[in-house]
Amino acid sequence: MKHKIIPLLWSGLASIVLVLITGFVFKIDGFTALKSYGEEPTYKVYALDLPDTLSFAGEKVPLHSTDLRERMDRELLVNTYWQSNMMLLLKRANKYFPTIEKILIEEGVPTDLKYLSVIESGLENVVSPAGAKGFWQIMRNTGREYGLEVNTNVDERNHIGFSTRMAAQYIKKAKDKFGSWTLAAASYNRGMSGIQRNLNLQKVESYFDLRLGQETSRYVFRILAVKEIIENPSKYGYIFEDSDLYYSVPVHFHGLDTAISNLTTFAQKMGVNYKILKIHNPWLLQNHLNNRSRKYYEIAIPEKGYY
Known part of the structure; x- marks a missing residue:
């Protein structure tokens, strides 16, 4: 009896694996951003074509140099092929972006800045090892400096409305200082004083001309990659119905x-x-x-x- 069960189990498992593989191949075949190699669809990882143009908060992103193209290519590949994470981000974005966008508009900040919250927290109220908290990963002292209540009983860094408004105010201040939304976004990661120090030392005026530490060097390109995929999901193989997305409860x-x-x-x-x-x-x-x-x-x- 045992000898009969084992082949059946293997047969069943083989069928399941085949269904999973063919199902995944079907999705892969739906990518429009994938390069074509003239082969039948199989489970392979394909290179991506970079978009011809990219912009952030109305500012054009230069992609003329090898350095910039490679940095953009890296983040687009990482985020495209981390499928489970990106699908979750797409679902959460549908739930939370309307609230975030409304506040950004009220504060006079371009709505592209919402993608910072995606990079910072994945649109969750997470806590970093350094103690930054909430969608916008706000440090305790920074939150208090901008008027948030932060104590053991109430922590408004976890309040999507208050924290988004605080982040918008910080970014506006950074934009006034640097004259660039891109540099303002980078300063959200590095700090305004850190960005200013690098600009002074390197005698340049653009984020894209700065030599920075790895995290800040990748930061804006991660934002750009997530923006590109969320705004063009089917182009990168993400197929879903409206009913698959998450929605806010009134x-x-x-x-x-x-x-x-x-x-x-x-x-x-x-x-x-x-x-x-x-x-x-x-x-x-x-x-x-x-x-x-x-x-x-x-x-x-x-x-x-x-x-």
């Missing part, structure tokens, strides 16, 4: 200027549970809200019927 806001002794009880009064309340208000760190100063807070409450 909310209304409950305003208050008092403390909340127990968020579980508060959530139940609002018609949701503790988990859902925390999902929509990740800036609330504990199971209560301290409010000795009688500060006014707005707590997001999802509309009925979505959970």
Whole structure:
């Protein structure tokens, strides 16, 4: 009996593998950015054609030199072929970009700056080893400097609205200093003083002429690569329906200027549970809200019927 089962298992596994491979080949064959070698579709990794033109926040990206083309090629390849991550970014972008874009427009910042949040955090409220937090990876002192509340009870670096507005204000300040959105974006990674120091030492005026450390040297090109793929997903082999994407849940806001002794009880009064309340208000760190100063807070409450 055992001897009969084993061939059947191998046969079944072979069928599954064949389906997976042929399914993947079908997707690969759909790439329009892939070079054509005149062969039948097989599982291979293809080189990509760089776009003829690229821009960031209305500023043209020079791709005339070998150095710049190789740097762009690297980030386009890395992000195109890290398929699981890019598909997640595409799904999350559909959910969060409308909120981010609205605030950037209100702050007078080009909407291309939203791609910084993709590179910084993958559109998640993550914490870096250095302690940077939220979609925009804001350090504690920087957040406080720009007016965010950051303590053990409330951390507005995790508030998508407040943190996006803070990031926009930082980038505007950097743009006023450097006269370039590209340099402003680079300074979000390196710091304004760091970028200024490199500009002075190297006696150049453009990000693309600077010799920088690896992280900042790659930073803008990573942004450009993610922008290119998110704006042209099918060109790079990402096939999905609108229903596959993530969507934001409509909310209304409950305003208050008092403390909340127990968020579980508060959530139940609002018609949701503790988990859902925390999902929509990740800036609330504990199971209560301290409010000795009688500060006014707005707590997001999802509309009925979505959970």
